[in-house]
Each structure stands twice: as C-alpha cells, then as structure tokens.
Amino acid sequence: ETANLPAAPQLMNATHFVIIGFSILVLIVISVNVMASARGRVDSGKSSTLLSKLEVRVTRLEQMTSQIHTVELQTLDLLTRTLNESQRASPPPPVNTSHINEQPPPPPPGTTTSPPSRILPEVPCGDNGQAIQTKYGYVQCVLLGNELLSRSFINHGAWLQCEGVLALFPKDKLEKGQGTFLDVGANVGSCGFLAAYQGVRTIAFEPAPRNTDVLQRTIALPTNKQWAQKNYRIITSGCSNRSDKTTINVQKGNSGNSIVGELSDVDLKAIGGLYMKEDITLTRIDDHVKEHVDLMKIDTQGHELKVIQGAEKTIKNFGIDTIFFEFAPRWQKAQNVVAYAVLIQLWNFGFDIYTGRQKTVVQPDEFIPLCQRYQATRFTDLIARANPMFPGGKNRTPIPLPGDKGVNTTRVKLVKEGKIPPTWGKEEDNCVGPI
Numbered sequence: 001e002t003a004n005l006p007a008a009p010q011l012m013n014a015t016h017f018v019i020i021g022f023s024i025l026v027l028i029v030i031s032v033n034v035m036a037s038a039r040g041r042v043d044s045g046k047s048s049t050l051l052s053k054l055e056v057r058v059t060r061l062e063q064m065t066s067q068i069h070t071v072e073l074q075t076l077d078l079l080t081r082t083l084n085e086s087q088r089a090s091p092p093p094p095v096n097t098s099h100i101n102e103q104p105p106p107p108p109p110g111t112t113t114s115p116p117s118r119i120l121p122e123v124p125c126g127d128n129g130q131a132i133q134t135k136y137g138y139v140q141c142v143l144l145g146n147e148l149l150s151r152s153f154i155n156h157g158a159w160l161q162c163e164g165v166l167a168l169f170p171k172d173k174l175e176k177g178q179g180t181f182l183d184v185g186a187n188v189g190s191c192g193f194l195a196a197y198q199g200v201r202t203i204a205f206e207p208a209p210r211n212t213d214v215l216q217r218t219i220a221l222p223t224n225k226q227w228a229q230k231n232y233r234i235i236t237s238g239c240s241n242r243s244d245k246t247t248i249n250v251q252k253g254n255s256g257n258s259i260v261g262e263l264s265d266v267d268l269k270a271i272g273g274l275y276m277k278e279d280i281t282l283t284r285i286d287d288h289v290k291e292h293v294d295l296m297k298i299d300t301q302g303h304e305l306k307v308i309q310g311a312e313k314t315i316k317n318f319g320i321d322t323i324f325f326e327f328a329p330r331w332q333k334a335q336n337v338v339a340y341a342v343l344i345q346l347w348n349f350g351f352d353i354y355t356g357r358q359k360t361v362v363q364p365d366e367f368i369p370l371c372q373r374y375q376a377t378r379f380t381d382l383i384a385r386a387n388p389m390f391p392g393g394k395n396r397t398p399i400p401l402p403g404d405k406g407v408n409t410t411r412v413k414l415v416k417e418g419k420i421p422p423t424w425g426k427e428e429d430n431c432v433g434p435i
C-alpha cells in the first residue's frame with residue numbers, strides 16, 4: 001500500500017481533467033445541435049418558436065454544467081480525504097542511509113590503491129602500444145586502437161576477470177609472493193603481470209607478434225624492471241602437443257580472440273568477426289616447465305585439448321594443482337576437435353572438473369550434456385582441480401578419447417575434401433556427432 005501512495009495525486013489530477021474534458025465535450029455537442037436546429041428552421045419562418053426552444057436548452061445546459069461541477073468537487077474531496085487517511089495509516093518507510101558510510105571493497109591481496117586508470121602518453125610502448133596506469137599501482141602497455149581489452153584498461157585500470165582467476169591461486173602463497181603461475185594465451189599480460197607484481201613466478205606463452213611486442217615493452221619499462229624482469233618470463237610461441245609452425249587468426253578489435261590453425265572461411269564465418277592471419281610457432285609446455293605449478297590459465301580459443309596433451313610430463317612429474325580454462329564447443333569444432341574430449345583428457349590426468357556455479361564434481365556421464373549445454377553459445381569458464389587420490393591420473397581408470405586422441409577424424413577428412421557443410425546444425429553436433 002505504501003508503495004502505491006505516490007500514484008494517488010496523479011489519479012486525482014487525471015480525474016479532474018477527465019471531468020472537465022467531458023463537460024466541454026457536452027457543451028460542444030449540445031451547441032452544435034442547437035445551431036443545426038436553428039439553421040434548419042430559420043427558413044421556415046418559425047423564429048420565435050426556435051428562440052424559445054433555444055432558451056430552454058441553454059437553461060438545461062447551465063443546469064447540467066452546474067451538476068457536473070458539483071460531482072467534480074465531491075470526487076476531488078473524496079480522493080483528498082482518502083489520500084490523507086492512507087498516509088496517516090501507513091507512513092512511508094524510513095530512507096536507507098546505510099550505504100553512505102560503506103567503504104569500497106579492498107584491493108586484491110598484495111596490491112596497492114592508485115589513481116584511476118589513465119593513458120600515459122609520455123611512457124614509451126612502441127608503435128603498437130600505449131601505456132596505462134593500472135588500478136594496482138604499476139604501469140602496463142596495451143595495444144593501440146579500439147581493442148576490447150585496451151578499453152577495459154582505460155576505463156577500469158585492469159582486465160577485471162583476472163582478479164577472479166587469481167582468486168584460485170593459493171592465498172598463503174600469493175600473500176608471500178611465492179608459487180608459479182602459467183599464463184597460456186597471455187595476450188598483453190593482463191593476468192600474468194598482476195601475478196608477477198605480487199611476487200609470483202609467472203611463465204607466459206603468447207604467439208601473436210603484436211602482443212609479444214607489448215609484453216616485452218611492459219617488462220622493459222624502468223618502473224617495472226625491479227619486479228617484472230625478476231618474476232615474468234615470456235615464451236613467444238603458442239602451446240600445443242607438438243612443436244610446429246602454423247597460422248593464428250587474430251580477430252580485428254579483439255586480439256584476445258585469436259584462433260590457432262588453418263581454418264576454413266566457413267568456420268571463421270560461423271565463429272564471427274573479421275580475422276587477420278599471422279604466422280606463428282607452436283611448442284609444448286613440457287619443453288619449458290620443470291617445476292610444480294600452482295595455477296594454469298588457458299585462453300586459447302578451442303586449442304585447450306592439445307595444450308593439456310603437451311603438458312602431460314609436467315602434470316605427471318611435477319604437478320599442476322588447478323587449471324582455469326574456457327570451454328567452447330564452437331571453437332573446438334573449428335579445429336576439428338571433439339569438444340568434450342578435453343574434459344576426458346583432464347579426467348584421465350587426475351583432475352576433477354567443476355563449473356563456475358557448482359562445488360560438486362562434474363562426473364564423466366555428465367560431460368556430453370555439459371558440452372551440449374554450450375554447443376550454441378560462445379563459451380563458459382571451467383575449473384579443473386588435481387585430485388590427490390589420482391596424482392597424474394594414477395589409480396584412475398582412463399576413459400577412451402573419442403576419435404583419434406580427441407580429433408574428429410571424420411571432419412578432418414571432410415575439410416580436406418572440401419565437403420565441410422556450410423551450416424553448424426545437428427547433423428554436425430560436435431558433442432556427440434561423427435568422429
């Protein structure tokens with residue numbers, strides 16, 4: 001009832017205007033009828049009779065107007081009294097002022113507050129980059145132009161998702177500046193530099209030339225040398241299950257959406273966006289990492305299965321505690337990978353799979369339904385945690401990978417023959433389809 005009180009004055013005003021409008025309408029209608037009758041009878045020579053009737057009608061009109069005005073006043077009086085009684089019976093709720101003294105949320109552990117993010121034109125970041133004062137206190141180079149990630153740094157001083165990623169890092173180690181973070185698909189270092197700034201040893205894999213140039217310039221900034229050169233290591237290759245040379249497709253305006261491999265025009269069109277092709281090299285994590293890893297972030301737009309396969313020795317010999325990765329059936333389909341194969345591979349390596357919204361393990365019989373849930377959407381974030389009962393997959397019964405180590409061999413054959421269908425419908429469902 002209290003919530004409806006402000007509407008009462010509006011109702012009163014509306015009633016007022018409706019009554020007045022109705023009165024005017026009645027006057028107009030009666031006047032028109034009188035004039036029409038008068039005009040029709042003037043020629044008949046009965047002027048005196050017409051004038052007499054006209055006087056009677058005017059008198060009636062005055063009486064009706066008086067009655068309407070009386071009803072109007074009574075209605076307005078009733079509404080006013082009703083409103084006053086309602087306000088006395090139900091006083092408005094008190095104003096909530098608790099937010100006035102609220103403090104902003106604290107910064108991530110180990111970080112410091114700083115001025116709002118801004119461009120620093122006097123700081124050199126090369127022909128491809130621009131310097132940004134981050135919200136955490138350090139300066140970082142990002143790409144020039146209307147880049148999605150660059151806009152986030154300019155507006156917020158960060159790529160805010162990285163705070164959620166590093167929340168998965170062991171808190172005690174983060175506070176002490178210990179541990180190791182693998183940033184696979186580092187882009188311009190949004191997450192990696194945040195970890196390194198807090199003292200965490202960071203190993204970043206990034207193949208795109210423009211991104212690696214910006215990464216190296218961030219490290220070289222005089223203000224960053226003390227911590228960046230000590231804690232941050234760049235490997236200018238993409239991660240896979242073998243060393244090789246290939247192409248990367250970089251989306252214009254969003255370099256973070258870079259897809260590895262020779263993709264057909266049909267696949268690129270289905271994924272969406274305009275892409276530039278660049279030549280890159282591929283390597284394995286096993287060839288570079290010989291230590292325990294606390295957290296690995298994988299952001300490789302559908303190449304996750306091969307990234308994990310290339311880290312098998314690291315997982316089994318040294319251990320990776322947690323993996324944060326994107327799960328996108330559409331991107332994996334473009335690379336001829338059976339989408340749910342990455343979930344099976346992680347399971348076989350001793351990891352339990354969690355979605356971002358649940359704390360229970362996704363069981364193997366739920367892998368295909370999970371895949372189908374995101375078949376038509378862009379992606380979702382998943383978390384893989386090493387199960388200490390099955391280190392590196394020991395003592396866990398492996399599940400056979402679909403296709404050839406997860407590769408959709410039927411689709412590979414169709415692509416080579418130029419027979420890949422132009423649609424992405426049920427006939428080519430990447431979660432249960434032909435392998």
